[in-house]
Amino acid sequence: MSAAPGVEVRRLAAEGLVEVVHRGRSLRAVLPARLARLPDARDRALLEALLFESCRWLGRHRALLAQLMDRPPGSDRARVEALLLIGLTQLDILQLPPHAVVSATAEVARVWRQPGIVGLVNAVLRRWLREHGRLEDRLREDEVARWSHPRWLIEALRQDWGPCRAEAILAAGNRAAPTWLRLHPRAGSRDEVLAQWAAQGIAAVPGPEGWPRALRLEGAGSPERLPGWEEGWLAVQDAAAQAVAGMLTLQPGMRVLDACAAPGGKAAALLEAEPAIELLALDRDPDRLARMRAGMARLGHRVQLRCADAGDPAAWWDGRPFAAIVLDAPCSATGVIRRQPDIKWHRRPSDLEALCAAQARLLDALWPLLAPGGRLLYTTCSVLARENRAQVEAFLARRPDAEALALPDRLGHASGPGRQRFPGELEMDGFFYAALRKTG
Ligand SMILES: C[S@@+](CC[C@H](N)C(=O)[O-])C[C@H]1O[C@@H](n2cnc3c(N)ncnc32)[C@H](O)[C@@H]1O
Helix, strand or coil: CCCCHHHHHHHHHHHHHHHHHHHCCCHHHHHHHHHCCCCCHHHHHHHHHHHHHHHHCHHHHHHHHHHHCCCCCCCCHHHHHHHHHHHHHHHHHCCCCHHHHHHHHHHHHHHCCCHHHHHHHHHHHHHHHHHHHHHHHHHCCCHHHHHCCCHHHHHHHHHHHHHHHHHHHHHHHCCCCCCEEEECHHHCCHHHHHHHHHHCCCCEEECCCCCCCEEEECCCCCHHHCCCCCCCCEEECCHHHHHHHHHCCCCCCCEEEECCCCCCHHHHHHHHHCCCCEEEEEECCHHHHHHHHHHHHHHCCCCEEEECCCCCHHHCCCCCCEEEEEEECCCCCHHHCCCCCCHHHHCCHHHHHHHHHHHHHHHHHHHHHEEEEEEEEEEECCCCHHHCHHHHHHHHHHCCCEEECCCCHHHCEEECCEEEECCCHHHCCCEEEEEEEECC
16 A cells, blocks of 8 residues: 555654664664655655654653553554654654644554554544643653663763763753764865855854864754765764864874774864874774775775774784874763664663773773874763773773873863763763873
């Protein structure tokens, strides 16, 4: 049966949500194929909003559903629950017109050939419309519903940062993130670019002091359509990540290793700060490395790329020491939940054990490759102390020839040997930075 466009977009959203919530796939992986099935740009924007906001508010809406009904009936429970979650997202978050939402969402069940579910979806969504004020009061007693984050993460944030900061991090995680861009030096001065864009009706603002090449888009719109994109004058990169290039005093000819480099944002920022460095970029994921190769070609950067395990230098190192190493380590990504809200449901506390072990292994394996006096930057997009402050403190305790360098206040709050940026501060992602110098 072919469905009306309003029904089709909701069907694609519900089926996509099942893939994310029940099959462990990432939002970014399930979105493109579904977007490609919608010819109308407004439907595509709605599908994206439905999937992102349903993931963001999954904890809240599951708690609402538990109040509104018993477990969804039938063998197809996951799909029916997803459809109801999509319905609640439209009413509660996107605040779309109720009549259209209820009928188009319920009709999806008919496309699935489950006519019995049409009435159920109708009844549940109409009940929410009548009773949401009363239901809201009860949500306040349930933390997972209130913050729409998993309990283990709420507790870990409280333990690391205390209740007030933890709540600020959780609230920031529930807000959509702005688009930050990095301007290539070839594009000319940032002020000139902003003035030209303003004349064309493109609203953007410069990054704060200390971020000379950063600008933030105001409002929606695809960066790929901006003037200068095709020419490689722009790249999408959060300002927190852009700061890495300014933390190294790069010199022409300097030998630099980017150990976990794909998809290449920090490598590109390093090359834009000093194009004449000798940069070796590694990643062990061939697909991510292929994306990096394409991205570097668009930006016009020449870099030596290698698919390898950075933790096994015997397999790829030629024995020549590096003056600087960037270890942008694999991590929980808890600092970028506002950009990728599915992360919070996919991560498990047990992942943390494995991630911390991998980070320690990479630090230990890469340190001997650093020249005396050289710097290793350790960064993550995590807000968990175990991966950040505690990880670097443990490393310093193991390595008497390593010392932590002081970092500027603008990078965030002092946190042990590094600096922690919390998500939402200065409109940036959550991020951790430490700069380690080899003393001997
Ligand atoms: C945080 S991401 C890097 C982002 C990148 N630095 C950028 O700015 O675009 C971490 C990367 O580490 C890679 N990785 C994880 N373990 C690795 C290992 N043992 N050796 C090399 N790369 C690894 C992952 O494939 C992933 O691409």
